[in-house]
Amino acid sequence: MDDWIRCKPGEATPIADIPCCGSEELGRRILAETARGARVLFLSGRHTEHDVGLWAGLADDATGTLLLCRCDRATANWDSLVESLPEIHLFERELAEDLGLVVDGHPWDKPVRRNFDKDFFRVEGSAVHEVAVGPVHAGVIEPGHFRFQCAGEEVLHLEASFGYQHRGILALFQDASPARRLALSETISGDATVAHATAWCLLNEVFAGQGIPPRAASLRAVALELERLACHVGDLGALAGDAGYLPTASFCGRLRGDLLNATAMLCGNRFGRGLLRPGGLKTDFVRKDHLQRHLETTRRDVEGALRLLFESASTISRFEGVGVLSGEDAHSLGLVGVAARASGLARDARICHPNEAFRSHPMPLTLETSGDVLARAQVRRREIEASFDWISQELSELSEGPIYTPLSAATGNAFAVSLCEGWRGEVIHLASTDATGRIDWWKPIDPSFRNWNGLALSLRGGQISDFPLCNKSFNLSYCGFDL
């Protein structure tokens, strides 16, 4: 048997076909394959009857394939791979926290979501001071704790500490009804409802071995792009506001609402709640031409508001060279989404691992290389244009027909991975089924889980007063991380 089985996202693999090895060997295989260019998608696990089982998944973006391997009976000790593979950092800490594995040689082995002690990384020295922020922040935003080590204005180190949003989603999932499981997936991160619901529905469809009607597939992708538009527009407005450029901040605040209202035209809810279900959609819009007209007007205003921002030299110079994350660092941390593309990494699930809608209408890849706040703003601006174009084409060619087909019985004893490029980045859901075909284990991974360390690193050597701007340029989810 090979070291890994290669498959596509959106394929169910019989668990028996996934190569199985001991935990030490699994570590060796991960290092060998990542050295050949694959990147880590997940390392996760579960308690089985007497043991701990691990799943490892890597992505080969060049060929659009996934590599899977497993370990049925992990030993109590896991030799940390962090020294040579920093992107596995949080996954290993999670193994220790959730499964009780002892991670040997991890440089910063502490809980991921239950870290409320005072044990923060400290820089010593008479000129060094510490700044603590949170969990309650000044604005209307989610809770989290940031601990800065500073020498004057300069940030030497930032440690972000989470868990305040931990609602026990995975514990609730186990005995939940299908309706509740869908609702839980919609609330992993409220602003990425469509992305997470898409990933969850895909898993169910993969296990049932069937696709969804073309109209449903198109409308799901339209909703995903509407979600991206609303959030990118909101973020650019927030960045403008933080730099003190109020015209764009004001316009974008309203325009973000207009784009959320576009999603509400599909399903009645501004965040896309109640739009998707496994097998297709729950609702269809009443009038397509209303949505198209609404988007045309909104697009004109968005472009006007963004033109002002990018023509304002003093605002742009505030973004330039701030919060720089090199391509090398972004790569070694395993960043995804907007933050990865702003540092020159070609990572976009719509392009590397496209589903049906993005195969028939490809999405252009947006890359910037400077890795600063400006690059992250530029990626958003260009993606806004691309998404408006894409939606417009998709809606004009939208096929008629049903939006739902009931799913047939699911494959038993199988494992599947679904990928969906949400507005922050790649949303990954993994699941396995028991002998009856019921999903007995599920793990969603929000892009924020892989990007928070990118924010922390981008602050190093910068000024603490740059934090709000850098933070907004990443705009990561606390609840998506905390689950």
Place this chain on the structure above:
Amino acid sequence: MSILSERFHQRHRTMVFPDAPPPLPEHFRGLPAISCHCSLTCEACLQACSTSALARTSEGKIRLDLGACTFCGDCAGICPEHAISFGSDWRMASRSREGLKISQDHALELAQALESHAQAIFGHSLRIREVSAGGCGACEADVNVLSTIGWDLSRFGIQMVASPRHADALLVTGPVPRSMALALAKTWAAMPTPKFVIAVGSCAVSGGLFADSPEHCGGVAEHLPVDLFIPGCPPHPATILDGILRFLGHSIAEPSL
């Protein structure tokens, strides 16, 4: 110059609500209505509910707890007798938890205004400190949107503030898992009296989807005395603003149903 020209083009866009009904989407799922002619043996809606919002009373009537409802609409879709329907009425805030439990015989107890002496103090000047505690971020987003130019919260003398020392009301979103209990208590303690608590969203009102989580997500009322409950998942911005204005004694347009 380009700023002025863009400003001229995009015009003044603050909405007429509350002087006229807010613009709502066609599929909007607002205040539900229950016509209980359903049979006692049918459990379809109860099974379809993803929270514990639906229950059968001792008299066999269907009761819907808006405070636990996610407004997914599944119960309405599955009922063979179409006994549950979600309407377009955005007004759903209540001063009491019980007031959110509706059935054929019990209408929603819509929020009453503050007592007149309190209204004189807070009616046109309310400072709100928001605490997000274990939610999904959607309620926070639709609270935030009220401060944008479309809704322009400040025209009512209402302002979101950073410091609890400056706040008259604490607006809580999320089910308050144990990890946030201390931070919430400290924020409340830091606020000067008199002060109010507003629970926004099904999570904050009842724990919502997370009510039986091992993380103890029972909602705000387990920690603080709640003065105003605003249900929804998330509530539409019109529902939130309507609730707050109603609480402060403002006059608000009636829906044209």
